[in-house]
Structure formats: C-alpha cells, structure tokens
Amino acid sequence: MRLPDFDLHYPTSLEDIQGLTKKFLETGEDFDFIAGGTDVLPNYKNRLNPKRQVISLSKVQGLNKISPNCIGALARVRDIAAHKELGIHFPGLVQAAKLVASPILRNLATLGGNLLLDTRCYYFNQSEFWRASKGYCLKADGDECLVVPQKEICYATYSGDLAAILLVLNAEFELHGPDGVRKIPARAFYRGDGIERFVKKPEEVLTFIHIPETQSKTRGPALKTAYRKLRARDTIEYPVMGVAMGLKTEGDRISQLEVAVTGSEAIPVWYGDLGFNGERICQDTAEGLKKALLNRVKTYKNVPFPPGYRRSMAGEFVKELLLTLA
Amino acid sequence: MNHPHDLPNQKHSLIGKRIPLIDAFRKATGQAIYTDDIKLPGQVVGKILRSPHPHAKILSIDVSEAENIPGVHAIVTGRDAENCFGVLPVSQDETALAVDKVLFIGDNVAAVAADTEEIALRALGAIKVEYQVLRPFLKMEESLEQVPEELRLHPKTYDGTNIHKQVEQDFGDFDRAYDEALWKKRQSFRFIGVTHAFTEPMCTIAFFDADERLTVWSATQVPHYLHRALAKVLEMPMHRIRVIRPTVGGGFGGKSDPFPHEMVAALLSRKCRRPVKILFDREEVFYSNHGRHPSKIDVALAIDKNHKISGLHVDALIDGGAWGSFGVVTAYYNGVLANGPYKLPNFRYRGRRVYSNKPPCGAMRGHGAVNTRYAYEILLDEAAHDLGLDPAAFRRDNVLPPNTKTINELRITTSGIGECIDRAVEASSWKDKYGKLPFGHGIGIAGGFYISGSALPIHWDKIPQSTVHLKVDLDGGVTIHSLAAEIGQGSDTMLAQIVADVLGLPIDYCRVFSEDTDTAPIDLGSYSSRVTFMAGNAARRAAEELRKALIQAAADLSGYPPEVFILKDEKVINCTRPEIQVSYREAVRRAMKDCGALQSSGCYQAPPMGGKFKGAAAGLSPTYSFQAFVVELSVDLQTGKPKLHDVWAAHDCGKALNPLAVEGQIEGSIHMGLGQVLCEEFAYNKGNVLNPNFLDYRTLSPMEMPRVHPILVETCDPEGPFGAKECGEGPLLPILPAVSNALFDAIGIRFYELPITADRIWRALERQKKSSATLV
Amino acid sequence: MNQTRTKDTGSSTGNPKESFGNTLRFLTLRVNGSELRCAAPPKALLLDVLREEFNLIGTKRGCDMGTCGCCNVLLDGQAVPSCLVLAFDCEGKEIQTVEGLSVEVDGHLHPLQSAWAHSGGSQCGFCTPGFLMTAKELLEHNPHPSRDEIAEALSGNVCRCTGYKKILDAVECAAQQLQGISQEEER
C-alpha cells in the first residue's frame, strides 16, 4: 500500500521547525508532524486527511530524554516501559506504556505521538474505497457523523493509553510554537470532539511532558498509581476502555483520589475524586465509586466490544483499582 | 508393527522420524521465493476496480478517460471474458469480472495494467461505472424468499429464491428415536463467518508471451484447477498454459479455488503482452474471503434408555455469499460429517446454502464439519450432564468401532477414537478434575473425525487423483515430480521422506519439484486433507517401481534372486547374506544401462465405495482421522475474559510419518479453532466488511495460546502410505466444543452462539447472578 | 473547527495534484553492513525500498499496517515493522534484514535460523523472517528469557500456521545454543 505523495522535511532543531511552520502558515499549505509514524502512516495509507507537507521530527535532537519529572515528547514508549526510575515513581505510567500496541510498535511509538493520537472509529479507520462505498463521515471527507447521525460533533473515540495516567498525575504539556513556549496542564489540554481533540495549534510542537514533583516519591509519600486496560487480545490492541487511578491515603481514608478514563469518549477524561475524598476505603466505598463513575462514563458503538460492556468495565476497573492500590 | 506396505525385512530409515521440513532452511534464510518476490523484466502492475455496492446492475462502464492516462497499458472489463468458471463443475457461476451485475462490495468490476501502482490507481479512479442499485440480500433468511428474477443472484437457484443448494437426507427413523428417547433436546446454534487469515496476501503474475503461451505464477493450493479455469475463461488449450506455484504463504482453503484475479492478470497480460502482477492489499484479501460459512444450525439429539445416541436431526442454513465455490460440498458436509466418531442409528438432515450479497464463502480448514460438530458435541455434553454421566465415558461408550459402515454408508476402516479419548482423559487427569474444579475453572472434552481426501474427485474424468513421477540422475539423485501443492503443510517433505525411505537413501538425495504444470503429472491439489494419503501413496508406488528396478539391477550384478534384496543406507543388500551388497549408484548405473533414463511413475485412485442414494458420494473418503481433545481453562469473573491453560490433543493420524510435522498441524489447527470459538469474526456493517484488517480481525497471539500437548495415536491404516491418514484439518474440529464444554464446567453456562467473547461471557455471568439472586 | 476538517485532496484515486512531492531524492542506507543507494520519493517506506530497490525480498509484506510483523527488520538493533517506517528516517541508522543474519556469522546459519528449522518454527515460512528479527532483538537484551517473556516479546508478530508453540521452542533452543557459544568464547 502506497502513501499519498507528500514533501518531507527534516528539521534538526525547534528553530528549524518554526521556520518551516511559519512558511507553511504563510503559504497556507497544510502540514503534519510525524514522530514514530505509527499513527500517521496507517492513517495516510487509508487517505485519512493526509497533508501535502510532512515534517519529520526524527532528526530533532534533545527531545527524547527521560527523567522522572520531565519526559521528552520524542521518548519512545519502549524506553518509558523499561525505565527503572519511572517505574519506581510512577508505576502506573510504566504499566500503561507496557500495554501500548505491541513490542515492535513500541519500538517506534513516541510519547508525544501517543498523547496526540488521532481518534478512532469503525467508520473512519478504513480505506478510501471502504469509506467511499459506505459514505464518508464527518471526520474525513464527509459531513455527517455515522455513529450518532448529525453534522456537528464527531464521536470518534480517543484510544491512547498514556493520556489517562498523565491526567491522573496532573502533568503539564510544554508546547513550542511561533509565539513562544507555553505550558498547558494535561487537564486543560484535551477539549472538543473527535476532530478538534485538543487545544494545541497545528504549528505547535509538543516538546516535554512535566510531571509535578509532588506526585513522585521525592517529596513525601507519592501518589500511588495504576492503570487497567480493556482489550480483546493481550497485544496489538488499542484500549477500548482504560482506567487510570492515583491514590493517597491517610490511615484507612482516601486523602487524594484521581480517576481518569480513556477509550471512552472523543477525549480522555479526568474525573478527579468523584466526590470520594475522605471516604473510608472498603468494599462499599469501592461499589459507590464504581456507581459514580458509571454515571459519568460515556461510550459509543464505534470501536470493538459493545458500548455497554465497555462502560461496565470502567466500573469494574475503578473498583478493583481502589481496592488494590489501597 | 508390520504394515502391508513394508517389505518383510525392510526397516524404516525416515518414516516416523522427526525431521526438519526440507524447505525449512530456505524459509529461515529468506531465500524461499513467494509470488510477490518474483519480478519479471518489463513487469507492470495490475489493479482491480471494485464495486461499492452490495447488489447492483452495471448499466455502463466508460474506460475512455482511463485509457488515455500515460503509463496505462491495458484495461479489461467483464465483457472481455464472459465464460463462467468455478471450482466445482456443478456451480460455474463466477466470471473474471462482473458482466451484468455486481454481487458484493468489493466485487471485481474492471482492471487496469499500468507502469506503477500510482498510475493504475489513478486509472481506476478515471473509470466511470453507472450502476442501478438493487435490493441487497444480507441476511440468510432473506435469501429464502421467492423474488423476481432480477433479484436472484444467479440464474440457477431453487424455486425462484436465492437458495443455491438444498440437500435432504433421511436414514433410519429419527422421529421414532426422538419419541422414544430417554433424553432429548432441540437447540438452535448461530455461527458467524471466519476467514483463513493466512499471512501472505494473494498474488499472481501472468505473462502472455511472444509464443502465445501463457504462464501464470500464483499463490494457489490448486494449480490443476487453476489450469483448467484459465483454459476455459481465456479459451485457450491447456497445453498453451503453464501454471507455476511459487512458495505459498499459507492457504487453509483460502487459496483452493481458481480466482477471478488470476483470470484478470492473464487477460491483462494477453492485452498488453507484458507480465502483469496483481498483489492484493490485506483488505482485498478479505473481499476474496472464501472463508467458513456463517450458519444457523438447528439440532435435535436423542439418547435412548441405554445411554446410546439414538437419533440426530440437523437442519443447517448456510450463508454462501456471492458465489458457489465449494458450496455444494459444504451443503452436504454440514450434515454427513456428523456421522462419526459416534455410532448413529437414525439421522435426518436438511442443508440449505443460500447466496447473499457478501464476499463468497468456501472451504476453510475443517470444511463443512466445524459448526455442526460444535452443535453436536455441546448437546452430547448436555445429555451427559443431565443424565449424570461422565461426558468422557459417555462418549467412549458411543464410539464407532473400526471396520464398519455408518448409516449413510461411509466406509470406516481404522479408528482410533477410543484410544484418543482414553489417552486425552489420562493425560489431562480428567477424572480428578471434571466437575471438581472451583467455580470459574473448568475442563471439557469433545471428539471429532474428518476425511482423508474425498474418495470421489470433483471432475468426472477417469484419471487418478494423484500421480507422482520420479526421475533418477546419473549419480542417483532423485527428482520427484508432483503437482501436490506445498503450502506450508509439509507435503514436499512428506513426498521426499516416502521416496527416500523406500529407496534407503538420505533425504537430501531427493529434490521435490511440485510447482509446475509443465513438468508435473496431475494432482488435484492441496485441499480436503488429501495429499498425504493420495499423493503419498502415489509417491510410494513410484518409489517401489524404482526399487524393483534397482533390486533387479543388483540381482543381475550379483547373481542372487531379487527376492533377497532390500535397500538400505545407499546400498542394495542381500538380507540373507548381508556381506553381498551392491552400492546404490552401481545399481542405478546398471538399471540405466538399457533404458538411458531411469524413471518411474505411481498413482493413486480411491477404491469404489459408498451407497446408491442421492448425494452418497459426499463425505466418502478412503479413510478417516479421529480425535478427542480435553481443554482446561479459567474465566476472569470480573471481565468475563477466558484464559486457556492446557489442551490435550489426541489425534489418530494413522501413522505419524514425521511427528514434528504432525504436531505442527495439530498446534496450528488448535490456534485457528480457538480463534473461531473465542474471538474471530468476519463482521459486517450492512454490506461492508467491518473489519477487513489484522487489527480488527483478531487471531490469537502467542500470549493467549494455551500449552498444547499433542498426543499422536497411530492406528496404521492399511491403505494409507505406511499407515498414514490426515492430520491437517481434523484437529481443528474438537477444540471449539471442548472449550465451550469446559466453560460450562467452569461457570455452568452454555453458549449457543460463536464467538464466545469476553463480553458475552460477562453478560451471561451477570444474568446468572441475577437469576440466582431471584431464586434466593 | 481546525484544519483537519478540510476535504482530503491527496488521495491516490485520480487527483491531478498528485504529482506534488513526487520528486525523487537520493537515499543512502546502511543495510546488513553495506552502504546501499537509490533514488526514492519522500513517501518511500523502508519496506518498499528494501524489496523493490534493493531486492532484499526476505522481508515480507503481510498487512502493510503494522499488525503482522512479517516486514520486521532491525533498526539500530530494534525490531520494527518496516511498512511503517519512512525510508528517509533511516538514513544514518543501521538496518539488518533476514539476509544479514547469516552474513553476521560468516555465511553460516545464525543459531536462530537453525533452531527455527530444527524445531519446526516455519510451516509456510511467510512469517519467519519477521519473527527471526524480533527474536534476535529479544535474545540480545535478554539471553535467558522465560517462555512467557518470549511470548510477550513476539506478540507483535502474527503466525497463522504454527500455533506459535514451535516458534517459542525455536527461540528457547536458540537461546541455549547462543549461551553455549558465548561460554565457549569466554574460555
């Protein structure tokens, strides 16, 4: 399967990138960044919104470092999964990284690409031929959503594994654009529907992911983190439901609770403590938490497994996570 | 054990030995050449324009714009070759490209040959097709309706409907058996389609050369049928066509029809006189499908007061998709192959295969037998459970004895079903586990049997089903010519092993040449588990011919009578006086003395058998394999996800010519069967295949595979080559019901619909919780 | 909303703007220790270049979407699906294909290759080259993997023939053999 034609650029620094993007903004040419390519290239092969200009980040230096409080956007998921120090501070992050795609894809996949992953849907992730025969959808080439028929909102599902745990950790995303550098909390980053997805501007590069020191073991007791992923096989599967949790306790009570869910709506969702801060940790609380989450989680019929089952699993997972983390 | 094929004093040097496949080193170095690895000088790219509609009339096709694109060399449409073809002479309902109507999304409409893929795709985009959309038939039940002619998918259907083939059989008195039964049940089962998912996508190169000869390289299991179909569609004599089968990356039945794209490549090449290669995208492989039929099977089972199976009624509705393919056989197999491995005195069957506007279904590993087997074995388990019997012992009590005939007159010779059950039960510690494992953890058993090749060939020519030629070099090297298609199952190795063993040679004396219709004698191909039995017998006979010549040569040289000689260790040895020896090469030279070339030929034709009733030929085989599997698993009660632990797979393969290869077939069959029972689904959204890719069509990964313990049961079939029977398909049958029966043991729930995915198990568990709560 | 909502025009089905970005560039790759050159368009994928330009046909095309591993090669020692790697991204990196395995051991079979043959790891063999490359990466990082670790490491590769058992056997067997070789070298 061939890719569509595009022109390819290899900047080596952030400045180079700015030069390129500025030019394209001026000429009005569409462009994409490509990091590991494991999301962009399958989508391009399927002719899903390909662009004429592609900026490869593979030769940009300095964006792949990993330290507990700052991870470069070009760090490979493979290296995150194998990182000892990260594992000590944020076991949930390492656990989630180990569950991404498959070993060979983790060798290519980057953290940045994972966080900026395009949304997924049965009607979208198909070939040009398939979509032409079915009728194009809102997200690519068409004007109506085929999941929830209407013309305004795209219901494709956000299916990255790492965003949920970074929402829990209250990470900040550092963006580098023509107007300078800005940091946006992950919790304010994901916005909109399956097309818009986040507040990053097309010309901004994601450079670093900062995790507040307060979350790590360096200062006092760390937030205990864990991630549970629902998938049909144990490999080569996007999450069709993923629940991340961060928990601090005082005695037998919850002193901090962070819950985030991926693989449900068009963006990963942070739910905070769902009103359970201060509760005593027991079976009843876990049941209550499950119910509270079930009331909030939405799923649609556009990825594998029935929506009802996926939603129910969110409840099961959050309950289990609370009891195992405590 | 002495087999009729053994010489009195001959010991086997290779038969029964665990040896690497003879092409394993080529494959492990990347040197094996598959079709897409071939690049001919001047080769161009062929691409097919596919239908976006499930059912439509083609009003017009305008190729004028496409023709004018620079770099386009040829365009063909259905009108260029209207002759019908199909693998079975009784349903020739395919054309190279759609002529009047398209029958499924992905159906072939037109094709282009161009310098590059890009140009070919652009040309496809420039072809204008006008369609008149027709009502699509997407559910099997709809195809039963009587409809006006224009809505029938093919001219030949039943009674104005879209039924392709209807079969009815009745043996004994089922109604009476059911009336008098101690235990009885009717149950409806539903099966979704599954597909082969071989790793090598279809690929074909065709070259119509300056001598007006056509050569076609193709990833096919059936070079001979392809040869015939090409001749018919292109209206060329077979002797001007040569089919070459390069290394094939898996088939499992999915490459066992002659395909439209093979015709199309040839047509394009004839037009532009260049080699044309058509390589499928993975998505196109799904449109080619020919996978297992989705079906709805109603089964009624009766058990008499002696706990014997007294009657079985099967009513199968089978969704064939757009074309006939092997479907007439499928329509029979869904019933007739329920007549073993248990004794069955009363049997009634109705099978209806319908056409529908979906990619065609065809033969897939375990062809026709898998879904009915599932239904039957589930009901057997229910009967045992309700009657308080151990399901293994209950099955053991009902097995067919060897050397018998089933009620539908299948000739059973050797049968290892009893031993299979015993050994699987023993190895799995069944008795300590069945009914005794904690909730969520279970063990289950099921049996099966399968044909070793169809006794009656598809075509009614009076030629042997397999022929093998041998040619000996001056230095004694043996070239084996056969058209049995090596598709990864190890048939080349089997042929070499048999020939080398008979001649007392190391295996590397043998070179197997099984890829070329120009040099090979006819063999019907690799399907219906026929190759080891049929081509193996042909090879054995050819080698025995040679052996006779070599022994005669040694007798001539040494002055001893031929009867005393055996072949061993590259020598012809007088076994009464072992010091009298003639070296193999000496014998070869002597044997060549008068004829120049030392050659031999052997063939196989199944003996006459079977009843006189309509459809009596279906399911007849010179012998049958038998199997019994035990599965142990557990269920994650929180998510419903099953985890397979162990499979004890006892399989009667007659004689394991090469245990390494037999185990490989068993393990591979289990993988494929587990996929169907647990997760594989050929899913549709209206007429679109929902998951035409390897991400959403899920085969099991190494992480989900259980420990598989193959148990080889050897019954030494007197007609099989050195006793061998099939092992490539039968081992798929029992795994599905064994898993389901183990699930029942684990959680007390029966599943009548496949696949049994985590969400279905979870839902069933939730229902179970609720109903037990209301009971309390 | 943002730019992604504009209609795609880059599709290959007959758009006149297609020629954009079609200019060929020189590509230099280090493959199996040799420097290989060709001209390729920017969109060239590593798999296409290996097979079509360099005739290294041992690397197979199974799905073209990163889901089967038949196209795996080692890129700086890591197994990656070459159908999802831009060829120009690989300049300056070390590429190894199945053809390079025996180069590495002076033309003899690599222990993984002989283990594959002797354990029955190949049936149709189409998946074999890709598996070999993944297995090689595994054994380099983890010379004594458990069976579960092997299964995990190979879980991005699909085999439809073997049911994986004999593939795991082959890796175990190769690990033992390599262990023997490295002990000998130590002595």
Ligand SMILES: Cc1cc2nc3c(=O)[nH]c(=O)nc-3n(C[C@H](O)[C@H](O)[C@H](O)COP(=O)(O)OP(=O)(O)OC[C@H]3O[C@@H](n4cnc5c(N)ncnc54)[C@H](O)[C@@H]3O)c2cc1C
């Ligand atoms: C078969 C298969 C299975 C998969 N399974 C999973 C899974 O289970 N879980 C999962 O999370 N993912 C999965 N993925 C998706 C993907 O492999 C990972 O999410 C990966 O981390 C994406 O990273 P990448 O570098 O390859 O992204 P790319 O494809 O390079 O980029 C993805 C997006 O991010 C943008 N981008 C990347 N980096 C930057 C940057 N620094 N600044 C600005 N924009 C940037 C790109 O423009 C693009 O829009 C799967 C993919 C495949 C093919």
Ligand code: FES
């Ligand atoms: S061909 Fe690259 S992963 Fe399948």
Ligand code: FES
């Ligand atoms: S050996 Fe055929 S796919 Fe693995």
